[in-house]
Every structure is written in structure tokens, then in C-alpha cells.
Amino acid sequence: SQRLAALPLREKISALPAECEALASRFGLEGLESLEATVDVNALRGRNCLSVKGKFKAVAYQRCVVSLDVVPSSVEDAFEVVFALDDNAFQDADDDPLGATLELMDDESIDIGELVAQHLILGLDAFPRAEVVTSDRKYKAGDNFAEEEKISPFAVLEQLRQRS
8 A cells, every 4th residue: 555645656566476476366367477557646636536547567377268278468558546535526526527437535545556456357358268279260369259150060070071
């Protein structure tokens, strides 16, 4: 947690190997090689709020939803969260020019590492896919399996028999 004493504040973080291991375990990843972030905290003029903007990049390992192979994925993303210091900031939330959802601060600190971790899991592919070859079709990340025409397993066997 970073105490909010002097603003503006820029915080650069880089997860240690033990932290990467803990995050991988927490989020059900096969591994987390790296996680680096830069986070800026600023007071919003005329409002009793703090703007927290961050950019992060990470290299994570997940299981492919098709083959169950371990798939490396690089993630780079940015986020912004507006924290209200008291309930009065919620009075004009409908007319908020930032278009941001306000969150009420629980205490006088923001856990920057936790904020980055939460946005990391949101930035990861929920259905990672490795490049897989089945029959004569090559599947890769981003393919839409729902639109795939159904191929009879007997048709695949017939193709194999004809090759012999």
C-alpha cells in the first residue's frame, strides 16, 4: 500500500519472483514470468477524488482450452480508476464528465499492487488457445469454434483410410 501523502505520485512496480508465483497461484495460471507497471495518482481539481491511471505489461502462461498445452501470452494494458475520498463525490456521479465509475476509498491508502493485479487478470485471455492441428484443419488463437461446421469422426477416418 502507498500512503497518499504527496500528490501527484508516480509509482513504478516490478513483481518479484515470489510475488509472480503467488499471483499465478491465486489466478490459476501455469506461471507468471513478469509483471511491471507504472501508476500515476493525481487529485482531481474541484472534486474530492483521486485519479489512478496505470499501464502494465506482463508475460503469463495459461492452459490452452483446446489442447491443454501451456500457452505463453504477453499482455499490455492501461486502466483508470477514480476513488472518492468521501460520499459527497457520489452526489454528481450521473453527470460525471470523466464517465468513470467512482469507488469509495476504504481508508487513507490505495494498494497499487492489488489494483494492478486485478487489471492483469481482466487483461488476460479468458479462453487461451495454442496453435493446434487436428485432421486437415489448423486451429490458432482467435478462431471461433462455435461457428465451425461439425465434422463426422467417420469422415476423418475415411480420409485416413484413403491416404493409406
